[in-house]
Amino acid sequence: MVMLLVMAAIVAAALPVLAKGPRQISFAREAPGAEARSFSALVGTWHVDRDGSRPVYAADGRNWEQGVMAPGAAAKATALYGAGSAQFLTGLERYRYFPLSVCNEIKNFRGGSIEVAFKGVSGREDQAAGIAFAIKPNGDYLLLRANALEDNLVLFRMEQGRRATVQWADKVPVPSGQWHDLKLVVEGKRILGYLDGVKYVDQPWAEPVDGRMGLWSKADSYVFFDKLTVSER
Incomplete structure (x- = not known):
């Protein structure tokens, strides 16, 4: 019996790690003006909006003020991190220039992939859309x-408390007023970044990628997000 258990463990360890089924999050049934149920807005202003008749999730910097945490950020952080929420909020407050909404689900x-559609609507200082990942308990x-600018x-x-560039790709067409597809792939010891199906970022990465994920923006950006798909390994 012991030998059978040992053999089963060896076989299981030898099997490839399979991707979980993709998890898709849309905002089709959300109420415009409200916060999205699937996200916890922590920095900046986030709400369900409309692109024509299409419900979307918006980082709304039209009335942006530097250093403003989202309403109810403390309670949301507690729901996400429990007893560690105070440390998380303290760390996150160092990045209050950057609107952030964390996915609850x-x-x-x-590892795997995170893909989201986005559209830059307006913003004189920035029109930025991002995927935040490996969000740690310290923020x-x-x-x-x-x-897009x-x-x-x-x-x-x-x-x-600092933003450091790991890899920078220029001459990437991101015209405003159009929908684009942003995709992150964590594959083995590499981080890949795609825009509209073209790979621009390919970065070796030895550290474990581990933590929550979310959507990100910057300053006065008014940006729409939709069709978030997460495939985990």
């Missing part, structure tokens, strides 16, 4: 973001 993204995280795609590390 994905508790720990360790630090990694970020793949596109900017700069035409670039960048992988950032947000650590100890």
Whole structure:
């Protein structure tokens, strides 16, 4: 019996890690003006909006004020991190320049892909849309973001209150007023970033990717998000 258990364990360890079924989040049944039920807005202003008749999730920086946490941020942080919420909020307040909304339904993204559609609507300082991932209990995280005013795609590390560039890709067409597809892939020891099906970021990454994920923006950006798909490994 013991031998059978040992053999079963060896076989299980040898099997490839299979991707979980993709998890899709849309905002089709959400009420415009309200916060999305599937997300916890922590920094900036986030609400369900409309692109014509299409319900979308918006980072709304039209009345942006630097350093404003989202309404109810403390209670939302408690729901996400429990007893560690105070540390999380303290860490996250160092990035109050960057609107952030954390997905409630994905508790720990360790690998696979995250894909979301976005559309830059307005913003004089920025029109930025990003996927935040590996969000840690101390508020630090990694970020793949596109900017319609700069035409670039960048992988950032947000650590100890600072934003550091990991890999920067220029000449990436991100015209405003159009829908685009942003995709992050964590595959083995690499982080890949795609925009509209084209790979621009390919970064070796030895550290474990581990933590919550969410949607991100910057400053006065007014950006729509829709069709979030997460495939975990």
